[in-house]
Amino acid sequence: MQFLTLVAVLLLMSAAVYRMGRGRAQVLAGTEARSLHSLPSYYGYYVALWCGIPALLLIVGWLSLEPFILRSLVVDALPTEAKALSPARLSLLMNEVRQLAASGDFRFSSGPVASAAAEQYRGLRATSFGAMTVLALSLAVGGAVYGMRAISPKLRARNRVESAVKVFLVASSTLAIFTTIGIVLSLLFESLLFFQKVPLTDFLFGLNWSPQTAMRADQVGASGSFGAVPLFAGTLLISVIAMFVAVPIGLLSAIYMAEYAHPKFRSIAKPLLEVLAGIPTVVYGFFAVLAVAPFLRSIGQSVGISIASESAMATGIVMGVMIIPFISSLSDDVICAVPDSLRHGAYGLGATRSETIKQVVIPAALPGIIGGILLAVSRAIGETMIVVMAAGLSAHLTANPFASVTTVTVQIVTLLVGDQEFDSPKTLSAFALGLVLFVVTLALNVVALHVVRKYREKYD
Amino acid sequence: MTTASESQSRPGDQGINVAKVTANDVNVYYGDKHALKGVNLAIQANEVTALIGPSGCGKSTFLRCINRMNDLIEGARVTGTITLDRQNIYDRDLDVVQLRARVGMVFQKPNPFPKSIYDNVAYGPRLHGLAHSAADLEEVVITSLERAGLYAEVKDRLDEPGTGLSGGQQQRLCIARAIAVSPEVILMDEPCSALDPIATAKVEELIDELRENFTIVIVTHSMQQAARVSQRTAFFHLGELIEVGNTEQIFTNPQHKLTQGYITGRFG
Amino acid sequence: MTEAVEQLRASVIAGKVGARLQRRYAAEKRFRVYGVAAIAIALSFLAVLLVSIIAQGYSAFVQTEVRLTLDLDPAVIDPDGKRDHATLSSADYATVIRNALLARFPDADDRVGRRELSHMMSQGAELEVRKLVLADPSVIGSRREMWLPVAAPVDQLIKGNMERAPDKGGQFKERELARIDALKADGSLQTRFNRWLFTEGDSRQPELAGLWGAVVGSFYSLLVTLALSFPLGVATAVYLEEFASRSRWTDVIEVNINNLAAVPSIVFGLLGLEIFLNLFELPRSSPLVGGLVLTLVSLPTIIIAARVALKAVPPWIREAALGLGASRLQMVAHHVLPLAMPGILTGTIIGMARAVGESAPLLMIGMVAFIVDVPATPMDPATALPVQVYLWAASPERAFIERTSAAIIVLLCFLAVMNATAIYLRKRFERRW
Structure with a gap:
């Protein structure tokens, strides 16, 4: 709250300074507007930027460094026996200290050490905030004074203001790059810690996945086993089932829409199909549990097959439905991009419509369609909510679609939701799985986009 | 740096025959393509200079050099100097925005903003801070519309969108929009090519009137138009300036074979 | 003689073609039926899904x-x-x-x-x-x-x-x-x-469990997302479309944006967990962090939509403004952006709708806890509408099935309103040049 007040004060100061700067420029200009380099309002913006930007930058920098500095100060002041704790326990303690300090309610403290540290932490934070406020406000005032002094008819205020905006534009556009770097670094960092404990080959080629056993140190198999092959197999099984549902339905509806459908029918059916894409995946997950899985089970019972209530089949079918609009809209684009001259050539030889489609249009559109299917596969592999709700938790290495399997994303969620202990291979393995997921989907996308682009270039 | 006010308050130049715009050895490259080759040309104040030549000859390219619109084309490179009142417009510290306030432009296709007629004309003065009050601004807008010969036709619907006017009216609106900034030079890039003959006649008449106050450079594909509106004519061919002279002389007694061929319609 | 042979051959060919024709037309008919069937299957799935959820959920109101x-x-x-x-x-x-x-x-x-x-x-x-x-x-x-x-x-x-x-x-x-x-x-x-459904936070008692806490949590997250992703997305699109000339640098940016658009959302959750929670120690389970993560999820959508909208503004508008002595930034701010704004807003709303329905990354940053209190600020622990659906779906009581369905109905209503607004904006302000 205090923080918001500070930002609001800065914004108000900038607004006031804007008016002052503009007024001063108007006075300088007198009656002859062309004696000024820029419009008076640009002088206002110029001063306002000097007032606001340095102060805001200071606040951003301060707040991002504050946690690290506070942490090291508090850790330094801890009693020696607390300092001797393992890094994992220490970070747990610090977590508690921060929570105590944030709530201000020490009743649930685990001990005097934590309480004292929290007290110190609170004090340090208050000091830090005070110092930051004073610094930021003086920077704002200083900037405003400097800006006002700089105002003169010769000052290229517009160019200066525009350069500042341009810096903002460039900075925004680099965010995408930083996000990618952030993803890679954070996944890689934790994964490397994981691979120090579990060899990479065990992870990639091991056939047994049971991270849960790692929790009880006194038991056999305390280290847990982290062979991810069953997860990969389960993910693949569900994705393949999803594709068996989505590809024929999506492709056939795209063909019908593009080649046969009356424009009126198209204008109704197409948006309705898109609705399928707009439904949150958590809804599909619930639908799978509520309707599809029981339905399949009862069919299985009547035929005499045993179908698990968390079967790969139910999950895959629902995921396939979710992907239908994805495939149909991508294929629709691709089919429409096939030039009519090809179709006319086939018609001219006396081919029927379906023959033209099967023998000319689809072969011509095939690279684009394959690109679209690859994108859909990547989407299926990364899909989380449907599988978390409808697929199983325990890893079985099976190709039976009626059995229960688990997937990479399910495991990431189960490993990371709830209380976590950092540095345990159990938690770290989630990041290793995340890294695999990221790399695989990225590769699929790069290939798919490349294929689609090649295809587009052919007909554009 | 010359500010706009200084150059404006220099009416004395008009009497002496000092060129308003001078091009010295101007070359333009679009990537590998050499689009304009060593052009030297002086443009006199308060005259209409016509640039003619077959399409692709570089006349529009040259026109766009005078207010540096070529800067916008990716891969375009300009060498040589162009001076406006003896100041090189390709100087590093020249503000291209101020240059364009002094050298206005009217485009081939009428391009009014999708805003009201009033706002179209008022945009430039607002941009450059030329009016101190709303009344001032209104006066500028009305005068500009009057000078463009459009005021009588639109005075009752100044707040209607400029895009609703006819093609000829739109082009005159664009001219009004350009002169509202009181530029010194107006560049016109085939301003009548999208208009019917009657609208063309009106615009040509307007160009002739504007000569009194402005220096005008016009690119045209119609030789008759060049003959009708201009005092001087420059003939371009394959990126080179072939010949320049009084319009009458160019059309009656061209010195160069290529000019002769073009005038008499042997090619182009 | 040869003429007769020719005639004979022609009639034989015609006969052959004719004989095949029936089969070919049957194949044609079958193919059409497949197409119609595919669309019918897809749409009936949609119908079954909506009907079964409404049938389950309407009584919770x-x-x-x-x-x-x-x-x-x-x-x-x-x-x-x-x-x-x-x-x-x-x-x-x-x-x-x-x-x-x-x-x-x-x-x-x-x-x-x-x-x-x-x-x-x-x-x-x-x-x-x-x-x-x-x-x-x-x-x-x-x-x-x-x-x-x-x-x-x-x-x-x-x-x-x-x-x-x-x-x-x-x-x-x-x-x-x-x-x-x-x-x-x-x-x-x-x-x-059922006024509790719309005024209360979560509860272990199904009859007291409400959505209000989740709605407020979603609202705060969305506020953070909108406040960040709209300016950042528009700025990126403006830079790429109006300022940057095509270079290796812009290619790198473009490739990154396209890839981020296809990264599974749960990976953004892992990023949020590592960077926002563990590195910068922002409050766990808070809509603030949820909003930050959803910003990353929705940013590519907004950037791509904004670029399309900017591309649709005809180049002569830019020339006219520059010819009058507007700077590039003035050209963008006065002419190009206002004309592109309906398209940008449509894309933004669609991006926000995606963010509203997104739950996987929120699980990673702890917005999945059982939280009774309605959050008062974006820093308080909270959950979000789709996550509430997930939480209730995991509860065994019969009454929670009804409430899960009701929560889905509410969520779908929000999405319908957002998408309808987007469609209206597009229809109302769409401009053909």
Whole structure:
């Protein structure tokens, strides 16, 4: 709250300074507007930027460094026996200290050490905030004074203001790059810690996945086993089932829409199909549990097959439905991009419509369609909510679609939701799985986009 | 740096025959393509200079050099100097925005903003801070519309969108929009090519009137138009300036074979 | 002679073609049927999904309540007569309610009967009475008629979601059923609008569990997302379309944006967990962090839509502005952006709709806890609408299935409104040049 007040004060100061700067420029200009380099309002913006930007930058920098500095100060002041704790326990303690300090309610403290540290932490934070406020406000005032002094008819205020905006534009556009770097670094960092404990080959080629056993140190198999092959197999099984549902339905509806459908029918059916894409995946997950899985089970019972209530089949079918609009809209684009001259050539030889489609249009559109299917596969592999709700938790290495399997994303969620202990291979393995997921989907996308682009270039 | 006010308050130049715009050895490259080759040309104040030549000859390219619109084309490179009142417009510290306030432009296709007629004309003065009050601004807008010969036709619907006017009216609106900034030079890039003959006649008449106050450079594909509106004519061919002279002389007694061929319609 | 041969050959070919023709037309017909069938299957899935969820969920918008005449006995509520806040907050309202029920069913006045009566009512009934008394202590000593919520099993029974017969999985004894029927018969037991669903946070009691906490959490997250992703997305699009010339650098940016658009959302959750929670120590489970993560999820959508909208503005508008001496930034701010704005807003709303329905990354940053309080600021722990769906879906009680479906209906309504706004904007302001 205090923080918001500070930002609001800065914004108000900038607004006031804007008016002052503009007024001063108007006075300088007198009656002859062309004696000024820029419009008076640009002088206002110029001063306002000097007032606001340095102060805001200071606040951003301060707040991002504050946690690290506070942490090291508090850790330094801890009693020696607390300092001797393992890094994992220490970070747990610090977590508690921060929570105590944030709530201000020490009743649930685990001990005097934590309480004292929290007290110190609170004090340090208050000091830090005070110092930051004073610094930021003086920077704002200083900037405003400097800006006002700089105002003169010769000052290229517009160019200066525009350069500042341009810096903002460039900075925004680099965010995408930083996000990618952030993803890679954070996944890689934790994964490397994981691979120090579990060899990479065990992870990639091991056939047994049971991270849960790692929790009880006194038991056999305390280290847990982290062979991810069953997860990969389960993910693949569900994705393949999803594709068996989505590809024929999506492709056939795209063909019908593009080649046969009356424009009126198209204008109704197409948006309705898109609705399928707009439904949150958590809804599909619930639908799978509520309707599809029981339905399949009862069919299985009547035929005499045993179908698990968390079967790969139910999950895959629902995921396939979710992907239908994805495939149909991508294929629709691709089919429409096939030039009519090809179709006319086939018609001219006396081919029927379906023959033209099967023998000319689809072969011509095939690279684009394959690109679209690859994108859909990547989407299926990364899909989380449907599988978390409808697929199983325990890893079985099976190709039976009626059995229960688990997937990479399910495991990431189960490993990371709830209380976590950092540095345990159990938690770290989630990041290793995340890294695999990221790399695989990225590769699929790069290939798919490349294929689609090649295809587009052919007909554009 | 010359500010706009200084150059404006220099009416004395008009009497002496000092060129308003001078091009010295101007070359333009679009990537590998050499689009304009060593052009030297002086443009006199308060005259209409016509640039003619077959399409692709570089006349529009040259026109766009005078207010540096070529800067916008990716891969375009300009060498040589162009001076406006003896100041090189390709100087590093020249503000291209101020240059364009002094050298206005009217485009081939009428391009009014999708805003009201009033706002179209008022945009430039607002941009450059030329009016101190709303009344001032209104006066500028009305005068500009009057000078463009459009005021009588639109005075009752100044707040209607400029895009609703006819093609000829739109082009005159664009001219009004350009002169509202009181530029010194107006560049016109085939301003009548999208208009019917009657609208063309009106615009040509307007160009002739504007000569009194402005220096005008016009690119045209119609030789008759060049003959009708201009005092001087420059003939371009394959990126080179072939010949320049009084319009009458160019059309009656061209010195160069290529000019002769073009005038008499042997090619182009 | 040759002519006759030619004729013969032509007729043979025509015959062959004709003979095949029937089969070919049959194939043509079959192909069309496949197409129609595919669309029909897809749409019937949509229909089944919507119908089954609405059928499950509509009843959660009402809640069964009982009309009771309460005797607000001072001896029970405030024996000391001090009327202070602490006493009144912790008073024994359960007894007040049970007494009212006993008055209606005097035959139940034994140990088992009393327990049965207590189990009939929701805890929410006590909260309602407490609210009444705290708001106006002067009601103590008077008699009041109030509609109070019943417990979830009774509610489910009334709504027909539970078997009546005790031997078929119903949990009520015959005499309990008789009491419920008696109340129903004299109009004292009715289903009324379920206000708890829209005013309360989460609860372990299905009849008290509300969506308001999740709605507020979603709203705060969305606010953060919008405040960040709109300016950043538009700025990126403007830079790429209007300022940057195509270079290796812009290619790198473009490739990154396209890839981020296809990265599984859970990976953004992992990023949020590592960077925002572990590195910068922002508050766990807070809408602030949720909003930051959703910003990354929705940013590519917004950037791509904004670029399309900027591309659609014809180049001559730019030339006209520049020719008058506008700088590039003025050209963008005065002409290009206003003309592209409807398209950008449409893309932004669609991106926000995606963010509203997104739950996987929120699980990673802890917005999946059981949180009763409605968050007051974006820094408080909270959950979000789709995550609430996930949480309720995992609850075993029959009443939560109904509520999960209701939460989905609410979520889908929000999405429908957002998408309808986007479509309206596109239709209303779409410009063809």
